[in-house]
Amino acid sequence: MDPWDDEVDVLIAGAGGAGLQAAIEAASAGASAIVFEKQMRIWESSTAIAVGRVSFPCTDLQARNGVADSNELMARDILETGRHKNDPVQVQAYVDHALGTYRQLCQLGIVWSPTVSAMAGMSVPRGHLTDMIDLVRTLRRAAESRGAQVVFQTPVTGLLADDAGTVVGATVRERSGRASRIRARKGVVLTAGGFARDPERLRRIEPRFDRVLATSGIGHTGDALRMAEALGADTRDIEYVQPSFELHASGGTSDDILILYYQGGIIVNARGERFVNESISYKDIARACLDQPGMMGWQVFDSAVYDKAVAAQAAAGQSSPMTLDANKIRLLVKGRALEELAVNMEVPAEDLCRTVARYNDFVDAGRDQDFGRQVLAGNFGKPVRLDRAPFYAYATIGHLLATYGGIAVDAQMRVLRKGQPIPGLYAAGESTGGFHGASYHSGTGIGKALIFGRIAGRSAATRIS
Ligand SMILES: Cc1cc2nc3c(=O)[nH]c(=O)nc-3n(C[C@H](O)[C@H](O)[C@H](O)COP(=O)(O)OP(=O)(O)OC[C@H]3O[C@@H](n4cnc5c(N)ncnc54)[C@H](O)[C@@H]3O)c2cc1C
Incomplete structure (x- = not known):
């Protein structure tokens, strides 16, 4: 040797x-x-x-x-x-x-x-x-x-x-x-x-x-x-390797990561339809997203979720996936009503409105008949209605x-x-x-x-x- x-x-x-x-x-x-x-x-x-x-x-x-x-x-x-x-x-x-x-x-x-x-x-x-x-x-x-x-x-x-x-x-x-x-x-x-x-x-x-x-x-x-x-x-x-569903579709760093579905948002595809239980691991959501058109999804939320994320940013004193800072606010698509949001997202307005209305009914009934969402994240929090205008969407992809x-x-x-x-x-x-x-x-x-x-x-x- x-x-x-x-x-x-x-x-x-x-x-x-x-x-x-x-x-x-x-x-x-x-x-x-x-x-x-x-x-x-x-x-x-x-x-x-x-x-x-x-x-x-x-x-x-x-x-x-x-x-x-x-x-x-x-x-x-x-x-x-x-x-x-x-x-x-x-x-x-x-x-x-x-x-x-x-x-x-x-x-x-x-x-x-x-x-x-x-x-x-x-x-x-x-x-x-x-x-x-x-x-x-x-x-x-x-x-x-x-x-x-x-x-x-x-x-x-x-x-x-x-x-x-x-x-x-x-x-x-x-x-x-x-x-x-x-x-x-x-x-x-x-x-x-x-x-x-x-x-x-x-x-x-x-x-x-x-x-x-x-x-x-x-x-x-x-x-x-x-x-x-x-x-x-x-x-x-x-x-079990999977991407994580959280990155803005035009993003590339931690600064562009947003996870507001764990705060009450939902996830829809380019047709305006939900396709997954939003409370599960973002790896499992990314797996489901691979089968969606363009392998992307939209996080959709209302101004109650938005306000919470802005307040969380102030409380944490640091940006994180659960908070909204100026960079991520710039990347949001906004609509004064759901119809306007859908137009700005370029998804069928009728379908997005129907999806959100159906989700809100599930929240009221305490049972998500489509995907079984019972919590906000993991074993934590209760799903909330999305009904406070204005509404927001974040174009999201999975990344490795x-x-x-x-x-x-x-x-x-x-x-x-x-x-x-x-x-x-x-x-x-x-x-x-x-x-x-x-x-x-x-x-x-x-x-x-x-x-x-x-x-x-x-x-x-x-x-x-
Ligand atoms: C954008 C992003 C956000 C993330 N956010 C979180 C989070 O918030 N929370 C969380 O828990 N996890 C997060 N992760 C995952 C987490 O950061 C990593 O899994 C963890 O930090 C890995 O640590 P490590 O020491 O194993 O690897 P690293 O920190 O990457 O260190 C490995 C080092 O080895 C070097 N290296 C590679 N090959 C060789 C070689 N042949 N010889 C010598 N050096 C070599 C690399 O250059 C690198 O510097 C995130 C990852 C990314 C990319």
Whole structure:
């Protein structure tokens, strides 16, 4: 075997939420740690460009907002949302370590918006909103101040294993283009994100994904999954990849994401017809939207929902999918009456008016005969009539912001092969699968990265042998 070019205790692939957390923990446990990042800057990861809603149970912020939550309730919500296809061991690990991670972030100086919100999958509001650029900068500072190094423009290109199958290091491509072999004395942690920008793999899952916009971090080309698969690693939940229904049809970033159907709006297609229960996960709504004309839908709501979203913006002090800021207000189509709204949306007015009237009848009767909507979102809130003019619509498409399925891991974030840990190999964040199951409890994409990244870093740093 060629000599090593460098060595370190813990080698981490990818400087997003999971990788930086792994570095902080590994360094805090006394290990030397290097994070290799493919991109040039810290703010190119999905973590950095995310909306910033993170799901934690039992926080002081929930208590201040009068919300009673529990680990058991959150675990149940995640499993029910995932249609019990989730790995219960990972779900338990999430809730066991969520509050500790929230407190760690508070100690590092992360500031949360004063309100908490309910979205897909939640029985109670547990979405905690923060500024993600600030978060990744803070994590990077915390990692480096503990002695970890973050090296940019240096992708990890492969894993190196010894004859016994133990991962002993990785190859990286240095800025100069030179390939280097880095020994990892304690372990390699894969935190290189998902595969929303791996068209070949996506096409194998669903050919129509070719026409779905990918908005994940640009490094999400499935590298972690490919490297782990090359060593025979197990995978989970890859078949459940779905877009998320929330992005403005002309949009491309978190700024253009709006989810007011969870606040009382409905969703109609280009014919002015409802096609889905609006309270289910926005991933499942996106799945249904793939079958609609132009693979798009309209969020339709009245001025009561509009006013609530404008007030939520003021209360949160930060834009989010549940709030209306000036940018999103500009993107709305408006009508003084439903007929005028329909004309402006270019959908048949008679059909839209009939759809809304029928929906309002369902709300009055307490039973949605068409799609069974009983709540606003998850297990939360009661549907409301849409009858206060003016009316609004937001042209919405599904986008691939995250892939959710990936490398199989256990509760210590050890990568599994035929159900057994591969010695020396760990993974965390979006590169892993199993936690979400068949659908998505909101706020657990970032949550999973931040919580499981810590576990992976500590597991690698404290590995015996
Ligand atoms: C627009 C948008 C909005 C979102 N909003 C939310 C939200 O509000 N709440 C929520 O819970 N989730 C949200 N998500 C999902 C969530 O942000 C991600 O699932 C999560 O942040 C992933 O964290 P990560 O550390 O696994 O990946 P990342 O943060 O993307 O980090 C992975 C890093 O690895 C790098 N990399 C890739 N390949 C290599 C390689 N070979 N070598 C070295 N480095 C490599 C990448 O460049 C990247 O920087 C959103 C995602 C997007 C795109």
